[in-house]
Each structure stands twice: as C-alpha cells, then as structure tokens.
Amino acid sequence: MKKRKHWVGWVLVVLIAAGFLACQTPAGRSPGDVIDDATITTKVKAKLFDDSLLRGIAISVETFEGEVTLTGAVDTPEQKRQAVEITRSVTGVKGVNDLLQLK
Numbered sequence: 001m002k003k004r005k006h007w008v009g010w011v012l013v014v015l016i017a018a019g020f021l022a023c024q025t026p027a028g029r030s031p032g033d034v035i036d037d038a039t040i041t042t043k044v045k046a047k048l049f050d051d052s053l054l055r056g057i058a059i060s061v062e063t064f065e066g067e068v069t070l071t072g073a074v075d076t077p078e079q080k081r082q083a084v085e086i087t088r089s090v091t092g093v094k095g096v097n098d099l100l101q102l103k
Contacts, residue, residue: 036066036092037063037064037065037066038063039092040063040066040068040090040092040093041061041062041063041068043090043091043092044061044063044068044086044087044090044093045061047086047087047089047090048061048083048086048087051082051086053078053079053082054074054079054082054083054086057072057073057074057075057079058072058073059071059072059074059083059100060072061087063093065094066092066093066094066095067094067095067096067097068087068090068093068095068096068097069096069097069099070083070084070087070096070097070098070099070100071099071100072100072101073100073101073102073103074100074101074102074103075102075103076102077102080098080100080102083098083100084096084098084100
C-alpha cells in the first residue's frame with residue numbers, strides 16, 4: 001500500500017510539471033506574453049485606421065515580444081512617417097520595424 005501511494009505521488013508531480021510546461025508556447029512565451037502582443041497589434045491597427053492620412057491604406061501589423069513590424073505600401077513618405085510615429089506612440093511598443101514600401 002505504501003508503494004502505491006509513493007507511485008501515485010510521483011505521477012502527480014509529473015502531471016503538475018507537464019501542466020506548467022504546457023503554459024508556454026514553443027518560443028518559450030507565456031499566454032500573457034502572446035495576449036500582450038495581440039493587444040499591441042490591435043491598438044496599433046485601430047490607431048492607424050483612425051488616422052485620416054492613413055485611412056484606406058492596407059498596412060499589415062505584426063507584433064512579437066513588443067517589437068512591431070509594419071508591412072504594406074503607402075503613397076507618400078509622409079504616410080510612411082505617420083504610420084511609424086503612430087506605432088511608436090502605442091503603449092507597450094518596444095520597437096518598430098518599418099518595412100513599408102512607397103508605391
């Protein structure tokens with residue numbers, strides 16, 4: 001009976017450890033980190049959409065660990081500058097990778 005309790009105890013330890021490991025993405029990020037990046041992406045997209053200079057322009061926004069990458073094509077250098085400036089103004093943005101192209 002004592003051996004059985006010991007065995008059950010080890011199984012529980014292994015299951016708990018597996019549960020903690022399952023709370024991370026393959027890149028070693030927690031669900032909270034992923035949600036933070038999604039929140040940053042959403043805020044950047046909303047601000048870009050609300051800007052009158054950028055409205056109607058397709059700009060792709062991706063965020064990884066607070067680093068935002070902008071891709072797409074804009075009509076003027078002013079639109080490119082405005083998109084980067086708006087992105088930098090969002091709380092949580094650690095850096096901006098400007099891959100926007102001029103048409």
